[in-house]
Amino acid sequence: LYLLHKHKGKHVSGASLPLPPGPVGLPLIENAVTFFGLLRHNPHRALARLAEVYGPIFSFRPGKTCTFVVLSSPALAREALAEKGVFLANRFVPDSVRALAYNAGSMAFLPSSNPLWKQHRVTTGVHLTSGKGLNMTRPIRDRHARQLVELLRACSGRPVKVGEVVFGAANNVISNILFSENVVDLHVQGGEPFKDIVGGLFGEWSKPNISDAFPFLAPLDLLGSRRRTSKNLEKLYKLFGGFIERRLAAGGESHNDMLDAALQLHAKSKLTRSEIAKLFTDMFIGASETSNITVEWAMAHLLHLPKKMEKLRSEISAVLGSKDFVEESDLDKLPYLHAVVKETLRLHPVVPVVTREVSADGVSLGGFPVPLFTCVLVNLWAIGRDPTAWHEPEEFKPERFLSADAEALHFRGSDFAYRPFGAGRRMCPGLDFAAKFVPLVLASILHRIDWKLPYGMTPDDVDLSDHCTLVLGLAKPLYAVPVYRT
Numbered sequence: 001l002y003l004l005h006k007h008k009g010k011h012v013s014g015a016s017l018p019l020p021p022g023p024v025g026l027p028l029i030e031n032a033v034t035f036f037g038l039l040r041h042n043p044h045r046a047l048a049r050l051a052e053v054y055g056p057i058f059s060f061r062p063g064k065t066c067t068f069v070v071l072s073s074p075a076l077a078r079e080a081l082a083e084k085g086v087f088l089a090n091r092f093v094p095d096s097v098r099a100l101a102y103n104a105g106s107m108a109f110l111p112s113s114n115p116l117w118k119q120h121r122v123t124t125g126v127h128l129t130s131g132k133g134l135n136m137t138r139p140i141r142d143r144h145a146r147q148l149v150e151l152l153r154a155c156s157g158r159p160v161k162v163g164e165v166v167f168g169a170a171n172n173v174i175s176n177i178l179f180s181e182n183v184v185d186l187h188v189q190g191g192e193p194f195k196d197i198v199g200g201l202f203g204e205w206s207k208p209n210i211s212d213a214f215p216f217l218a219p220l221d222l223l224g225s226r227r228r229t230s231k232n233l234e235k236l237y238k239l240f241g242g243f244i245e246r247r248l249a250a251g252g253e254s255h256n257d258m259l260d261a262a263l264q265l266h267a268k269s270k271l272t273r274s275e276i277a278k279l280f281t282d283m284f285i286g287a288s289e290t291s292n293i294t295v296e297w298a299m300a301h302l303l304h305l306p307k308k309m310e311k312l313r314s315e316i317s318a319v320l321g322s323k324d325f326v327e328e329s330d331l332d333k334l335p336y337l338h339a340v341v342k343e344t345l346r347l348h349p350v351v352p353v354v355t356r357e358v359s360a361d362g363v364s365l366g367g368f369p370v371p372l373f374t375c376v377l378v379n380l381w382a383i384g385r386d387p388t389a390w391h392e393p394e395e396f397k398p399e400r401f402l403s404a405d406a407e408a409l410h411f412r413g414s415d416f417a418y419r420p421f422g423a424g425r426r427m428c429p430g431l432d433f434a435a436k437f438v439p440l441v442l443a444s445i446l447h448r449i450d451w452k453l454p455y456g457m458t459p460d461d462v463d464l465s466d467h468c469t470l471v472l473g474l475a476k477p478l479y480a481v482p483v484y485r486t
Ligand code: HEM
Pocket: 081, 091, 107, 108, 109, 128, 174, 282, 283, 284, 285, 286, 287, 290, 291, 294, 345, 349, 350, 351, 354, 355, 420, 421, 422, 423, 424, 425, 426, 427, 428, 429, 430, 431, 433, 434, 438
């Protein structure tokens, strides 16, 4: 960052159109350093710092081949994701996701005009978004939330890594919705094969790659990113291939899961086996480190602010009474719980920076022309902390979501100061699932379980610093001690 010259209001050199203001173009090698400096560590913060210098819309051109435009205000987010969303409904495709042609079958990277992308959205919508699908999968979520409580009960009195235990539950819920089997053995902590594969993909995709700054170098795969991604994808496809084989071998028995739906499309030659594997990979990449990280952040804030923890637990016990386990049907009676989840996602949107690509000529944003194929980055993290949109933005105050004027502040609300699941055509397909599962898990692990800080820590010692890999997690994992109350 220190390499960037501060030329407020000037146009980026080398661009044929007057792009939004931004750092002046630098010689080739320095541009590469800039690119790595910007995107390697906590890009949400680096981009927010640049927005303080250049304003809510700015641009930069690493390698002078690819243009990035960064948006950091609610009004610009609305313009890009909703009003002009149809021209920005594609995603920038980093080189490493081209490994094994993953991008050519992936919902997250296919252009929105591609019929396969539309078909994937419909297939997942049936199970993750529609009322019928959510009702059908409700017992899966209830069962796994309950198993999580039983696991914590067995760990009573010992420190656990909060994110890790919830990771197991979140992935098993998704794997049961996909193919009615578990992918994580809850009793094996660390060294879990599935976790390692997904972790490998996350690790690779979160690193900036020289092939993206200088596409002409991409065939050389200089950093080996595509090669390593291929290895992990192969392992994942092999795992999914096993589920597909078993299902086909078992004959026509119906499971009402996403694999049934995918195999029906396969039988009609509308979906290949490789495309099924890619769709399932999307689902795990989307679900693996999102719900669990949100629960971990919420727990970190509640352990840091014991009064808020007490307020939430009082609400839960008043509604649940002597009931042993929380069920999804209880959630509607717990407004403070939902406010805690919303506030957690405001401060820590798991996907802090949304990427889109301009797919038409003549598009403008904030009054600036934005050329075809520009990569547009919407900094949801910065928008969630915009002092012109939020009172005391750095404070954890769930109460702000309960006030009368918070009506537009919900996951699909009209206020673009709050869109942690994105917006428009490419809005997160896991929204409705996560909006049920995250509060369910949080309420489940707070009902009848007292949480203590380990190793003599006090609430002030809870570390709330973040670290962005592909997703925005805690810089250090949260440890806490569950104490089960009978
Ligand atoms: C707390 C939970 C989650 C948050 C905050 C979150 C957030 C997001 C965001 C911000 C995007 C980009 C949206 C845009 O471009 O406008 C996204 C995309 C996506 N998410 Fe999620 N997500 C969550 C959970 C999930 C889950 C549980 C799944 C799968 C079951 C999932 C699957 C995906 C996929 C496949 C995409 C790409 C969609 C496309 O490009 O068409 N997400 N998510």
